[in-house]
Amino acid sequence: MGPETNGPARFARWEGARRWGGWGWSLSSGLLAPELGIFGAILVTLVIGTSLVGPSASDDENAACFELGSHTAPVEGVALAPDGRTVVSASRDGSLMIWDLVSRRSRRVGERSVSGYSSVAYSPDGSVVAVGGLASGVTLLEVATGATSEPLPRSSGMVRRVVFAPDGKSVAAGGDDGLVRVWELASGRLPLVLSGHAGLITDLIFAPDSRSLASAGVEGEAIVWDLDKGEPRQRIQTSFGRLSAITFSPDGRSLALGGAVAITIHDLATNRSRTWSTEHRRVTALRFLSDGVSLASSGLDGSIVLWNLSASEVFPRRTFPGHKGGGRALAETPDGSTLISGGNDDTVRVWSLRNEATDGSPTLNQET
Numbered sequence: 001m002g003p004e005t006n007g008p009a010r011f012a013r014w015e016g017a018r019r020w021g022g023w024g025w026s027l028s029s030g031l032l033a034p035e036l037g038i039f040g041a042i043l044v045t046l047v048i049g050t051s052l053v054g055p056s057a058s059d060d061e062n063a064a065c066f067e068l069g070s071h072t073a074p075v076e077g078v079a080l081a082p083d084g085r086t087v088v089s090a091s092r093d094g095s096l097m098i099w100d101l102v103s104r105r106s107r108r109v110g111e112r113s114v115s116g117y118s119s120v121a122y123s124p125d126g127s128v129v130a131v132g133g134l135a136s137g138v139t140l141l142e143v144a145t146g147a148t149s150e151p152l153p154r155s156s157g158m159v160r161r162v163v164f165a166p167d168g169k170s171v172a173a174g175g176d177d178g179l180v181r182v183w184e185l186a187s188g189r190l191p192l193v194l195s196g197h198a199g200l201i202t203d204l205i206f207a208p209d210s211r212s213l214a215s216a217g218v219e220g221e222a223i224v225w226d227l228d229k230g231e232p233r234q235r236i237q238t239s240f241g242r243l244s245a246i247t248f249s250p251d252g253r254s255l256a257l258g259g260a261v262a263i264t265i266h267d268l269a270t271n272r273s274r275t276w277s278t279e280h281r282r283v284t285a286l287r288f289l290s291d292g293v294s295l296a297s298s299g300l301d302g303s304i305v306l307w308n309l310s311a312s313e314v315f316p317r318r319t320f321p322g323h324k325g326g327g328r329a330l331a332e333t334p335d336g337s338t339l340i341s342g343g344n345d346d347t348v349r350v351w352s353l354r355n356e357a358t359d360g361s362p363t364l365n366q367e368t
Contacts, residue, residue, distance in 0.1 A: 068099050068348040069106050075342030077120040077329050084333040087340050089348045090117035110141045110148050119161045124168040132159030138173045152183050153190045161204040174201030180215050192230050196223050202244050208252045216243035236266050245286040258283025276314050290336040298327030
């Protein structure tokens, strides 16, 4: 995203090299001391060498990121429309904003919440947004009209995460009461209330096939729920305590779990895990990228890290500076070219995932 800098920047540097070269040549031709001609030649080499390296770090950062806009309080949730053109953000300031990624214009939708919002999710067809409140349960917002539903049945209190099923048939939410609630959208009924966590639920995600759901608990356990039976299919205990983020891989075979200074990838078929440390202090959001071999993470340190995953190693492919005060939420465009983030600095930011450069070395994995 952002303006292309390689062409103009390199042209300017080559023009500079040509002018410096001309100056050096005239100096060596007897207008001044021959030693200065040598100095000019050295400058030619240095400038041309710089141009071959490519854009500077600051040029690269400017091309890779821009601020889409801001709220007046931390941004707790971001979600992308299925067409990848618009982003909805939810903030503690009680506002919901829809942003156009092309024009960068925004509009406020829905009603302002006195208690604030904690989470937001687009329906697969892009027509509805599910919103989780810091004290007001779950509501549905019609994107075209801005009309808002009444809170869903038995939905109240603080919602930590709200998610749409990939098939669009249901919405699930988890919150401070430690329960996972799943609503059928066609009937509006609450068919499932899932109980199994010892404390509040910090994150929630549907599997790609919509038949199972994974939840992360403050007690440090993740549960994969069988939605046909309404019971746990698998429990995953981590070694780093409280969980704060969870996400399924695109094929649904693995779960990524984040907590204090560490991330785990858990293979659901073999029940084996790989764990590695991070500089995040605490991981606040995780997203498998659409390429299937990368994972994005954000944390309280403010950075956003793109991790390269393979069978033998995990290493940070790129680290973005992120948000002051820490990131809160991540989303990826359907074409895999762009990452959207919201943070404690009240901003919504856009990050280009193209032309990434490796900036880290392999990280030792811990097999469990």
